[in-house]
Amino acid sequence: MNANPKFIAAAAHVDEAAVQPLPASRKVYVQGSRADLRVPMREISQSDTPASFGAEKNPPIWVYDCSGPYTDPAAKIDIRSGLAPLREKWIEERGDTDRLSGPSSRYGQERLADSKLAELRFNLKRDPRRAKAGANVSQMHYARKGIITPEMEFVSIRENLRRAEYLESLLATGPMGKRLHELMGRQHPGESFGASIPKEVTPEFVRSEVARGRAIIPNNVNHPESEPMAIGRNFLVKINANIGNSAIGSSIAEEVDKMTWAIRWGGDTVMDLSTGKHIHETREWIVRNSPVPIGTVPIYQALEKVDGKAEELTWEIFRDTLIEQAEQGVDYFTIHAGVRLPYIPMTANRMTGIVSRGGSIMAKWCLSHHKESFLYDHFEDICEIMKAYDVAFSLGDGLRPGSIYDANDEAQLSELKTLGELTTLAWKHDVQVMIEGPGHVPMQLIKENMELELEACHEAPFYTLGPLTTDIAPGYDHITSGIGAAQIGWYGTAMLCYVTPKEHLGLPDKDDVKDGIITYKIAAHAADLAKGHPGAQIRDNALSKARFEFRWDDQFNLGLDPDKAKLFHDETLPQEGAKLA
């Protein structure tokens, strides 16, 4: 594991496993109101129903696709060039940003000037972009001005998944069309706990949700490669995958591979939590090649800059780090500004103290200076940076419980209230916000977390890690937490941060990333079904019909992981005949 071959930019290549189309699938693009607004979906084709079951046609279904151009055979993928900047023109047209003449952060300039890094640096041929003086380039700002951006329209098309067209297509399959339409379209009424999901998502609905802060569209003007997506309670539940190297493990190439692997299986956003050397360069490679929003925890890098000594952190170093990362195109920042000095003593009687890395860095800083957190004190200064690039806040839960014992305690809930205050402050600046949540929570206390968040944070999207519903299964925390994630997603959490089997034990490899992703896709989809998200049941219905009719390949292909389903089946019944029987 320490035997990473040296990473050389000139030799970088895409993970071949990430660029194969999924079985029986093809990438389709749904055209929006302008020629350059093309929304990707995955079309899964199906075979006909066998004669003994009625010989029906089974039209293809469309599913949400996070994999970007990677699974499109028509796309030329060269990770040395990065993805095409599909939003470039939209950003340009708004006329509220300027091209800088290079990075404006001190650190960004230093790294660019360091010739030792030339060999591994991504060859970015464009300069960063920033809002013109006095301008605010956040999607929330536009939304509040009543502007429907191409990003909002993109999201609306994406969320609808061509469900209306699909159901329509069933009617046209012949004499059985009406029955098929009923069969595929039927869905159990949901229990949405106050969410109000429209039957059809319009661009105006997206705008209004963003305007009132109930959804965010994280897309930095310096990440024009990203395909817009929304995180909000009235949209499909999303999932995030964490990747990132450490001082002892993995390389730039491995992290890029993990990103492309994560999005292949359905990661809606990716957080780069790298802490080793070359954080800056690793991030550049990831952002340039990522079609999904990228989040980071800037304090991790700031800490590296002071050699790991939390007490030496300063606002200036942190500020420079924010600008550095904003100009690379990071779409959301986890900022632990709710870890306030008076809350730290509340953790003294905990079982597991402060387990959030960002939280413990800030707690250490506050205690050693006996001062209020500079993140809290400079919160509006941070907002000024965020709105100049459209970086969204992910307000970190630095005091989240690290054990069942510590769940829903005073420290956690005090911080949550502060996150609510900060939300109001960020919204004053039209900066997009989501709120991070726990952690380790037994099932009977999960609902309280969601209710308190909605109330304290004025319905800003909740973004939770798990929660893990028990502490007794190291090695299986994707499952202890998947149970909690499904529930909190049902109650209203907008995005679920995955947990892999390696949680608490080590860094995830590609297999762990996939296990985490699939588990969380299950949780998110189970939540969509339970909320009664319109059309969520279509895929379940299609797969169940395939199962009932012994269309084995269709059953595999409609599932979240066709490869594993087929493998498992073939272990017992390898003959082709058995799949058609």
Added chain:
Amino acid sequence: MNANPKFIAAAAHVDEAAVQPLPASRKVYVQGSRADLRVPMREISQSDTPASFGAEKNPPIWVYDCSGPYTDPAAKIDIRSGLAPLREKWIEERGDTDRLSGPSSRYGQERLADSKLAELRFNLKRDPRRAKAGANVSQMHYARKGIITPEMEFVSIRENLRRAEYLESLLATGPMGKRLHELMGRQHPGESFGASIPKEVTPEFVRSEVARGRAIIPNNVNHPESEPMAIGRNFLVKINANIGNSAIGSSIAEEVDKMTWAIRWGGDTVMDLSTGKHIHETREWIVRNSPVPIGTVPIYQALEKVDGKAEELTWEIFRDTLIEQAEQGVDYFTIHAGVRLPYIPMTANRMTGIVSRGGSIMAKWCLSHHKESFLYDHFEDICEIMKAYDVAFSLGDGLRPGSIYDANDEAQLSELKTLGELTTLAWKHDVQVMIEGPGHVPMQLIKENMELELEACHEAPFYTLGPLTTDIAPGYDHITSGIGAAQIGWYGTAMLCYVTPKEHLGLPDKDDVKDGIITYKIAAHAADLAKGHPGAQIRDNALSKARFEFRWDDQFNLGLDPDKAKLFHDETLPQEGAKLA
């Protein structure tokens, strides 16, 4: 997979992987009121807290242990002899059974007389036992007469897990004892949805729960090797593992290995769903070597006896099968007596029809004869057999939904009401009953299943398969269903039937069995925590403390799967130093 070596009784041997004690664990026995009443638990020892965290002693904790003598190095395991008949004397003392002069079923006699089977037959040296004429040997019968059996006392000790002694032991650890006592003993209040779990389980409490039918202790008088356990809403949530060969896969040896593997990881009961040849002999090997109750679905074997032609089934063949299996020692029978003729047309508009194998066998029989089910018509005759051996009913949900689409439909709920009627009938005979439940159910409909079951079936224990909360993840149905299992366990289900990753795709192998078991142990424990089961949080607290203090080995050993936790950790940080750091 078809290359099974021929099974020879004389050469049969235990799976070596099943007889190793778990790391840092030893088998202890808690003495009851009589010398031969010794209740097994697993004691997990812990290292001291490192000096930097306070150098405390961490007393051992006791956990529930389903593995029987296998993990006891003092036990001599020879699967050719079977386990010691620890309940033999208790049964004998009651004086209400007779030894028969051999099997009384026709089929049992035929198999015994078949010399071709000699080579693979388990060499059972004792004759079956049956209630004396007019006697009723069910635990429910004793309970209703006010008798506390040794089985009930065993259960009470087992359920308490020495929690009081453990908490007491903390006080004695020295100056920090009081704090440690508070830390380990603290637990969040539960939400029990009407369960009433006592702080300490007394033998009288067990008796009263069995008497009113709210719990069962499945232990056939012909399975004296079994260690008594209870299934009921006011006890710890239990899990069942399904094993069983088919015409095309696995051998007797593999199935015995799966059983010993399943109980090692925490299977509370095991169902033998074998359908291939040698069903009778396979079952004998499993029962003789199982310390946990064994369940079966007798209709599967009855069908084999009529060469798979459902319409040729008769009450006489089925009756003979019940007696055959009861005399082997099967502890509970799944009987699909609720699949009544009038309900079958209700499945016509389903997505996936009747997916229960037992349900579809009976539906076929009913339709081909256009007659009411012989299981329903002969239900009281079945009760007479059950009470003569103390076999418990697991009233099968033959009309359970096989897809999200079919969840909670008329067919399913009609059958449930009939299961309630049959429960009343069985209770008239003092026969123990649990009720099987679905299946495939989206989260928002799970609670309704539990509530309807409690009402219709008068609080008889609910025993559910999953439920699977979405259909879209073949290959991961342990997870789609673990999410549902945790929830329904929380709401009041007494036993969760595991689902393995191979569900819908093929027969589980040993790895799948373990994945299914661990997932369901997580679900059951998460449910215990959420219900507020007294003391359930001790293990979470102990593990979290070990985690916080970087006692890596203790963290692994306190978990459900120490082997995997250690392996995952060592992949990233293999050095011994990293485990103590």
